[in-house]
Amino acid sequence: MLEPAYQVDVVVVGAGTAGLAAARRLASAGVTTTVLEAEPCVGGRMSTEKVDGFRLDRLGQPLFTSWPEPRTTPGLEALPLRRFAPGVLLHRDGHRHRAGTPAVTGGARGALHIARALASAPRGAGSARESRTGGAAVGAMDRARLGSALNRLAATPVERLLARPELPAAQALQARGLPPRTVEGFLRPLLAALLCDPELTTSSRAADLALHAFASGRLCVPEGGAQALPDRLARSLPPGTVRTGVRVTSVSTTSVTTAEHGVIRCRAVLLATGARAAAELLPGLRVPDFHPVTVVHHTTDDPAPALATGSALLLDADRSGPVAHTAVLSTVDPGRAPAGRLLISSTVLGTPPGAPGELDSAVRIQLARLYGTSTHRWETLAVHHTPEAVPAQRPPYDARRPVRLMAGLYVCGDHRDSGTVQGALRSAHRVAAALLADLGAAGSMHRADPAATVPHAA
Numbered sequence: 430m431l432e433p434a435y436q437v438d439v440v441v442v443g444a445g446t447a448g449l450a451a452a453r454r455l456a457s458a459g460v461t462t463t464v465l466e467a468e469p470c471v472g473g474r475m476s477t478e479k480v481d482g483f484r485l486d487r488l489g490q491p492l493f494t495s496w497p498e499p500r501t502t503p504g505l506e507a508l509p510l511r512r513f514a515p516g517v518l519l520h521r522d523g524h525r526h527r528a529g530t531p532a533v534t535g536g537a538r539g540a541l542h543i544a545r546a547l548a549s550a551p552r553g554a555g556s557a558r559e560s561r562t563g564g565a566a567v568g569a570m571d572r573a574r575l576g577s578a579l580n581r582l583a584a585t586p587v588e589r590l591l592a593r594p595e596l597p598a599a600q601a602l603q604a605r606g607l608p609p610r611t612v613e614g615f616l617r618p619l620l621a622a623l624l625c626d627p628e629l630t631t632s633s634r635a636a637d638l639a640l641h642a643f644a645s646g647r648l649c650v651p652e653g654g655a656q657a658l659p660d661r662l663a664r665s666l667p668p669g670t671v672r673t674g675v676r677v678t679s680v681s682t683t684s685v686t687t688a689e690h691g692v693i694r695c696r697a698v699l700l701a702t703g704a705r706a707a708a709e710l711l712p713g714l715r716v717p718d719f720h721p722v723t724v725v726h727h728t729t730d731d732p733a734p735a736l737a738t739g740s741a742l743l744l745d746a747d748r749s750g751p752v753a754h755t756a757v758l759s760t761v762d763p764g765r766a767p768a769g770r771l772l773i774s775s776t777v778l779g780t781p782p783g784a785p786g787e788l789d790s791a792v793r794i795q796l797a798r799l800y801g802t803s804t805h806r807w808e809t810l811a812v813h814h815t816p817e818a819v820p821a822q823r824p825p826y827d828a829r830r831p832v833r834l835m836a837g838l839y840v841c842g843d844h845r846d847s848g849t850v851q852g853a854l855r856s857a858h859r860v861a862a863a864l865l866a867d868l869g870a871a872g873s874m875h876r877a878d879p880a881a882t883v884p885h886a887a
Contacts, residue, residue, distance in 0.1 A: 437463045439864060440685045440695045442677045445473030447842045447853040448701025449662035453504045454861035456666055460868060465675040465687065471663045474818065477654030480810055482767035484654040485726045487813045489774055490850065495646025498854035504665035509652040511762040514741040520799050521614055521746040528615055582637060583644035590637045595824045601633035618744040622754045625720045625819040627778040632826030635847060648742055653764050680710050682837030697837045697864055704820060704844035717844055722818035723777040725792050726810040728770050733802035735760045735771055743799055750795030751777045751788065785812055819848040832860040836867055
């Protein structure tokens with residue numbers, strides 16, 4: 430039974446994906462939980478803006494059908510997902526080319542499909558000379574090596590991938606002896622899109638995990654916008670669990686102080702905010718670097734972009750402008766745009782160049798090349814810039830950063846795992862397990878601990 434001195438078992442600070450998923454797991458186990466969110470709505474970076482019938486994601490990171498956590502997290506079992514076309518479209522040397530089409534069954538077979546698609550990718554101006562001078566034999570050897578490497582990667586357990594020798598992803602691609610045309614024409618733009626890291630400074634272990642997910646499944650988005658995921662989690666919680674518009678000013682192992690409602694007593698506190706906000710409440714927590722992301726949303730009634738790309742994710746292998754990848758999202762998920770209109774969402778990685786007006790002009794020029802149509806009459810719906818969009822995962826990369834700081838004080842989020850929705854949900858899974866183990870201990874969960882202090886360099 431709940432001790433009279435306590436108002437709730439666990440206070441979760443932050444109603445993003447990780448906090449809501451952890452609260453859902455705790456509530457399912459009978460733990461009374463309150464989730465406090467400073468913003469007026471849940472979702473955090475997975476928010477979706479509604480404008481004139483359009484649903485515009487702030488960040489718009491795609492999910493993978495092969496990720497286990499979205500399928501197994503309570504509250505998300507029936508989350509409807511809209512899939513992109515298999516693989517991706519590459520724009521290189523003025524042409525679009527489909528590549529990396531994994532099999533539906535995933536696994537090793539999916540990797541072989543990717544290997545074959547990679548082998549047929551455009552080779553640039555020198556390919557004709559290569560084939561006339563014996564380059565075809567070298568190409569066959571490259572294809573065999575790549576097919577073998579991807580086959581092993583798709584079939585390798587995740588724990589073994591995390592134990593591999595570690596380098597920055599860009600260096601690892603070179604060290605593994607892959608053909609430069611494959612690296613520059615496919616792997617670099619693909620990994621930049623999946624990791625939100627245009628320079629590929631990310632750990633090769635995190636890159637391998639991204640390729641593993643790509644080889645084993647399909648890119649997808651939540652139906653109706655990214656916010657559908659946290660909204661579904663929030664609705665699955667007991668009524669009154671989530672309180673928005675509540676700012677937390679300080680925390681301890683047994684209480685949370687808020688600006689609006691004073692002190693809330695509890696048995697444990699879980700910080701599920703972003704890394705910087707968590708460190709403001711607990712000085713000493715490490716704040717990682719971040720990859721900035723800007724998403725530019727356009728609309729048009731011209732069907733040309735949809736005819737050119739369908740429901741595929743389009744990557745610019747030439748890096749001819751600020752856009753790393755783009756898609757006609759209303760073709761992937763028709764509910765994101767009103768009838769008769771297209772929604773084209775384009776992602777700029779890194780710090781956007783120039784002023785906002787200059788960025789939109791540069792984006793339009795590049796999109797005209799990528800889609801092969803005029804963008805002059807396209808309407809700009811929104812430009813969402815997120816300076817701290819994705820935590821950097823540079824070597825050494827720890828995919829299992831501790832979620833238990835001390836008895837009564839916990840932390841979760843993509844900054845404790847991988848910088849993805851999968852990572853946020855997995856950290857929520859881990860912290861819920863730690864909390865349930867501690868709350869289930871006989872007697873006070875703080876009895877054997879020293880006096881509560883602020884953790885350092887966690």
